[in-house]
Amino acid sequence: MLAGCAVGPDYVKPTSTTASTYKELEGTGWKPAQPADFGTRGAWWEVYDDPALNALEARVATENQDVQAAQARFRAARAAVAQFRSSFFPLVTASGDYSRARSSANVLHKSTAGLTLNDYLVQADASWEPDLWGRISRSVEGAKAGAQASAADAQSALLSMQAELATDYFELRGIDQEHQLLDNTIKAYRDALDLTQHRRAGGIATDADVAQAETQLRTTEAQAIDLDVQRTQLEHAIAILTGQNPSAFSLPIAPLVAVPVVAPTGVPSALLERRPDIAAAERQMAQTNAQIGVATAAFFPNLVLSVTGGLEATNFSSWLMAPSRFWSLGPTLAGTLLDFGGRAAVKEQAQAHYDESVANYRQAVLGAFGDVEDNLAALRVLEQEALAQNDAVSAAERALAVISNRYKNGAITYLDVVVAQTTALSNERQSVAIARRRMAASVALIKALGGGWDASQLPTDEQIVHPDAPSGAASGAPVTRG
Secondary structure, eight states: OOOOOOOSOOOOOOOOOOOSSOGGGTTTOOOOOOHHHHTOSSOGGGGGOOHHHHHHHHHHHHHOHHHHHHHHHHHHHHHHHHHHHGGGSOEEEEEEEEEEEEOOTTOTTOTTTTOEEEEEEEEEEEEEOOOSSSHHHHHHHHHHHHHHHHHHHHHHHHHHHHHHHHHHHHHHHHHHHHHHHHHHHHHHHHHHHHHHHHHHHTTSSOHHHHHHHHHHHHHHHHHHHHHHHHHHHHHHHHHHHTTOOGGGOOOOOOOOOOOOOOOOOOOGGGHHHHOHHHHHHHHHHHHHHHHHHHHHHTTSOEEEEEEEEEEEESSHHHHTSGGGEEEEEEEEEEOOSOOTTHHHHHHHHHHHHHHHHHHHHHHHHHHHHHHHHHHHHHHHHHHHHHHHHHHHHHHHHHHHHHHHHHHHTTSSOHHHHHHHHHHHHHHHHHHHHHHHHHHHHHHHHHHHTTTTOOGGGSOOHHHHHSTTSOOSSOOSSOOOOO
């Protein structure tokens, strides 16, 4: 291609701050194994062993419209690479023309004055700009990096939708479990109300006891109805995430049976290759770096080689004969001599965009480490909280049994029973809430670790240029797993 020296800086990946270990792993006994040991590659949600969740997750890659939009943006970015690459090759155009015109008779020294003539013309033009300063190659370099960034963005969108679906699903199952708890409690409260009414009829209980028992029952029924609202909204959200109409979608009631899984974190430095959002930020740095080269090339003249040839005649019968041919060939060298700082401003702007992308990359790295540490801490603390809460539930149940027996024996008023029932129910609901939070933190940790993805799955330069090229670990399109 007669490509010359590509001006501008060659891309070098900037450094970023990492740590040797995750702080929140200390003292937990959790092993920082590699994700491959954990099985998070591919369908990471299968570690929860929930067939209903597996079926829903399988739809996200193909049916979620946010994911489809992100993949369309990748295809557009890949097409932009083809557009820039076309500048490496000559531009060839062709045209044909016919006209009939009369020249003025009052024009001196013109051989066609006063004549009416036909003009038959067919011609082809070709022009080619050798990439002497790397303007085209830098543009292609930037477009390829942009396409890879778009592929990483598409993977990030997919991972986000998969994680959101899992979080909503476990939240819904937690609500189902809490609803089951309330249903059992409502049944027990109805029995308690019947008992209190019979005791009042026998002169043992008072009207106040009956009123307190009924209040307890109605309050719990209202709480169960409120859970119905939350469940319905989560069901609608799951339908949308899986590309289904909420009006035609429903999930059968089932309790939360999955247990939180602590994903192996690997070494912190590996996180830079496992997060698609970090990969996107890194590729955006490469893209903006290439734009500095494009801006630098504008300071140098452009060389264009042009050739034109064709046939032209005033008579149709002689139009396609050899004497009708014409041609021209020659180079054009053009450059800007004075623009009062315009090109310098464009280069400065490109440098500023690169500096911005570096800051964004480093911020993405810091945020990624923060995500991992946050969810490791959440899982560690919630595990301890769950153990303490289980003890609280057991203690509340024992207290309720003792107080209920004392009430039946007439030793205390029903108010004491109400207090014990409220305490027991509150502790049981809190236990379910902690279970939901542990599942959410478990999913969030897997997402924070990249869901088993790594940067080797980005499309290579060859796969961007030729989408049907064979691939190994990488793919010519954003990686979708379902």
